[in-house]
Amino acid sequence: MDETSRVLIVEGKQDRKKIQKILDDEDVFILCTFGTLGIDALEHLVDDYHLFDRDVYIFTDTDEPGEKLRKMLNRELSHARNIYIDKKYREVEDTPEPVLASILQAANMKVKVEYLKGF
Known part of the structure; x- marks a missing residue:
């Protein structure tokens, strides 16, 4: 466990991968769910990564599977903070890097300065 x-x-x-490229914050671990989770898989994630004892940020796509995952995570992790992209981008991976950098910085995460240029 990280x-x-x-x-x-x-x-x-x-x-x-895209967020790792932008982040300059060793205090943030990026946990990938590989899509929507079942109840058992969610419980394992919570236990394996001690998510009740950590600051958790949920950053999913704005499509139906992303919103479904966000709701599931919020039910289990009521202390989590939600981070959103504009619906026009639909997916985190399709969001321009300067926009992602700005969103992550607004969530108090350190980002590489070069990704904030032109924003």
């Missing part, structure tokens, strides 16, 4: 204090939950590998 020992960082904050966990950013995303849906897919491409979301994680």
Whole structure:
């Protein structure tokens, strides 16, 4: 298990890859769900990553599967903070890097300065 204090939950590998490129914050662990979770898988994630004891951020797509996952995570992790992209981008991986950097920075995460240029 990663020992960082904050966990950013995303849906897919491409979301994680894009965010890793932008983040400059060693205190944030990006947890990928690989899509919608079943109840058992969710319970394992919560237990394995000690999500009740950590600051959790939920950053899912604005499509139906993303919203379904967000609702499920919010039910289980009522202390989690939600991070949103504009619906016009639909998916985290399709959101322009400067926009993602701004969103992550607004959530008090450190981002690489070069991704804030032009925003």
